[in-house]
Amino acid sequence: MKAHRIDGKAISDQIKAEAAWEAQKLQRQGIVPCLAVILVGEDPASKVYVNNKKKACEAVGILSRSYVLPADTEEKELLDLVAQLNADEGVHGILVQLPLPPHMDENQVILAIDPKKDVDCFHPWNVGLAQMGQQGFVPCTPAGVMELITRSGYAVEGKRCVVIGRSHNVGKPIAMLLLQANGTVTICHSKTRDLAEICCQADILVSAAGRVHMVTADMVKPGAVVIDVGINRDENGKLCGDVDFDAVCEVAGAVSPVPGGVGLMTVAMLMKNCITAAKLQNGQ
Ligand code: NAD
Numbered sequence: 001m002k003a004h005r006i007d008g009k010a011i012s013d014q015i016k017a018e019a020a021w022e023a024q025k026l027q028r029q030g031i032v033p034c035l036a037v038i039l040v041g042e043d044p045a046s047k048v049y050v051n052n053k054k055k056a057c058e059a060v061g062i063l064s065r066s067y068v069l070p071a072d073t074e075e076k077e078l079l080d081l082v083a084q085l086n087a088d089e090g091v092h093g094i095l096v097q098l099p100l101p102p103h104m105d106e107n108q109v110i111l112a113i114d115p116k117k118d119v120d121c122f123h124p125w126n127v128g129l130a131q132m133g134q135q136g137f138v139p140c141t142p143a144g145v146m147e148l149i150t151r152s153g154y155a156v157e158g159k160r161c162v163v164i165g166r167s168h169n170v171g172k173p174i175a176m177l178l179l180q181a182n183g184t185v186t187i188c189h190s191k192t193r194d195l196a197e198i199c200c201q202a203d204i205l206v207s208a209a210g211r212v213h214m215v216t217a218d219m220v221k222p223g224a225v226v227i228d229v230g231i232n233r234d235e236n237g238k239l240c241g242d243v244d245f246d247a248v249c250e251v252a253g254a255v256s257p258v259p260g261g262v263g264l265m266t267v268a269m270l271m272k273n274c275i276t277a278a279k280l281q282n283g284q
Pocket residue numbers: 141164165166167168169170171188189190191192195208209210211214229230231232262263264266
């Protein structure tokens with residue numbers, strides 16, 4: 001069997017086009033959606049992510065403001081900047097690119113962001129609302145996973161779903177969204193026994209472990225939908241996911257590639273959240 005290659009580019013373009021249309025509507029009312037992006041330090045991967053987010057803003061019609069701080073910035077200085085952006089009515093979304101340098105407390109920084117401007121959906125207030133299925137921001141990567149599945153025409157309801165990974169920002173919220181969509185969900189992690197056996201039962205398998213080619217063909221049920229969230233470098237330094245793509249394509253019904261899958265969706269969902277933020281702050 002040769003699996004359907006889920007097209008993250010096409011689906012993310014569709015979501016960005018929808019966001020662009022919403023941005024134009026806001027602009028006609030004199031509201032220019034604006035995202036402030038803060039980068040602390042020189043992490044090369046973070047620089048690439050921030051750049052991709054800025055480019056997406058330009059394409060969608062969202063103004064982006066960049067703040068680049070040196071790695072040795074005091075936490076107080078970062079918190080002051082966040083407070084200033086919270087108070088700025090021209091800024092609708094605030095994104096602090098993670099990870100922060102080790103001397104900073106990420107939790108304190110996330111708590112400092114006004115929940116109405118928390119477009120990453122990392123603030124506990126928004127995490128709670130998302131968990132309750134209430135309207136507001138969507139956690140970007142998890143929501144991107146859901147859009148990849150549903151816009152490719154695969155239903156979640158009644159399906160056996162297995163998520164590998166239980167981090168606060170990725171694995172757990174993916175499992176929660178699959179559950180909200182009426183999937184029957186199992187979460188696996190580094191202490192899970194018989195991982196392959198559990199994965200083999202999945203109609204929908206999502207891997208967010210961050211382990212090169214950990215998901216092999218023998219872990220996949222014939223015809224399953226496999227979504228690869230991992231972003232890793234292989235032994236040659238080439239970008240790859242958690243899934244052994246070519247081999248898994250021989251067994252699965254559909255597979256999302258890396259690159260070209262979830263990563264693009266994360267940025268698209270961020271654009272959607274920026275529009276939501278601009279609307280929320282204008283009583284819409
Ligand atoms: P993390 O390190 O916080 O969590 C990894 C999870 O995987 C943990 O819960 C751990 O228990 C589990 N795990 C690790 N090794 C395992 C194993 N051998 N068997 C079973 N479970 C195992 O990482 P994270 O922040 O959740 O990110 C996960 C991956 O997703 C990383 O590769 C990251 O780069 C990627 N990521 C991608 C996007 C995107 O936009 N595509 C966004 C965020 C994270």
